[in-house]
Structure formats: C-alpha cells, structure tokens
Amino acid sequence: MSIYITTIALIFVILLGGIVVDRLYRLFAARNPQLGPFRKSGCGSCSCHGGSCDTPSR
Numbered sequence: 001m002s003i004y005i006t007t008i009a010l011i012f013v014i015l016l017g018g019i020v021v022d023r024l025y026r027l028f029a030a031r032n033p034q035l036g037p038f039r040k041s042g043c044g045s046c047s048c049h050g051g052s053c054d055t056p057s058r
Contacts, residue, residue, distance in 0.1 A: 029035070
C-alpha cells in the first residue's frame with residue numbers, strides 16, 4: 001500500500017513541477033521580450049503563424 005501512495009505522490013509532484021516550470025518560462029519570456037517570442041507547446045520544429053504550423057524552421 002505504501003508503494004501505491006508513494007507512486008501517486010511522485011506523479012503529483014512531477015506534474016506540479018512541470019506546471020511550475022511552464023509558468024516560470026512564461027514569466028521569463030514576458031520580462032525578456034528581446035529574446036524572442038514565447039514558443040507555445042505543440043510547435044516543436046516549425047514556424048508558427050496565426051496558430052498554425054506551415055513551414056519548418058532552420
């Protein structure tokens with residue numbers, strides 16, 4: 001039973017950590033606009049215009 005609770009707690013902490021990192025990244029990008037635009041998740045290796053990815057970036 002303790003392994004089950006530990007696993008649930010670990011998954012919860014990892015998910016919260018991901019949310020914290022995403023919010024810190026958004027805050028950093030907002031405070032440093034000279035470094036370029038905030039890259040939304042889902043647009044890995046493409047140029048995004050108007051919310052759609054059309055051409056790969058190099």
